[in-house]
Amino acid sequence: MRITQGFTFEAAHFLPHVPETHRCRRMHGHSYRVELTLEGPVDPVTGFVVDFFDLEAAFAPLLQRLDHHCLNEVEGLENPTAELIAIWIWDRVKPAMPMLAVVKVYETAMSFAEYSGG
Template sequence: MKITQTFTFEAAHRLPNVPTTHKCHRMHGHSYRVELQLDGPVDPTTGFVIDFFDLEKAFGPLLEQLDHHTLNDVAGLENPTAENIAVWIWDRTKPVLNELCLVKVFETPLCWAEYDGK
């Protein structure tokens, strides 16, 4: 069974490794959306793969590091592309949520990066 929970956060960033003429080289912000997908068996007693409240509790500390911050200032996100944010979230979430199978990071409603640990 696969389950997905969505989280949102607001943050500013700039992409330091693009040409100075690229508009994303300048500081700007996004309303990010993160989807965490988990894959595992349904517990016959609870009926859950994992309780969504437990998922919120596990991801909450990371969300606090991102929400209303400049992502370039977050350790490990000096080049905060959607791809790098997805890997950053995976690396910090997978150890506490073994069922994690996919992280999606939406920079806008029309563009996103997804990472499955590979």
């Protein structure tokens, strides 16, 4: 069974390693959406894979570090591409949520990076 919970945050960033002429080199912002997907058996007593409230609690400290911040100033996100944000989230959520299977980070409604630990 797979379950997914979504989260949103607003943040600014710039990409320091793209060419000077690339529009993402300049500071700009996104309304990010993060989806955390967990995979595992359904507990026969609770009926849950994981309680969504537990997943929300595990992600809350990260959300606080990201929301309404400049991502380049967050330790470990000096080059905050969607791909690297997904890995950054994975590395911090996986220890608390071992059933984490996929992290998706949407920069726009049409563009996202997906990471599954490999």
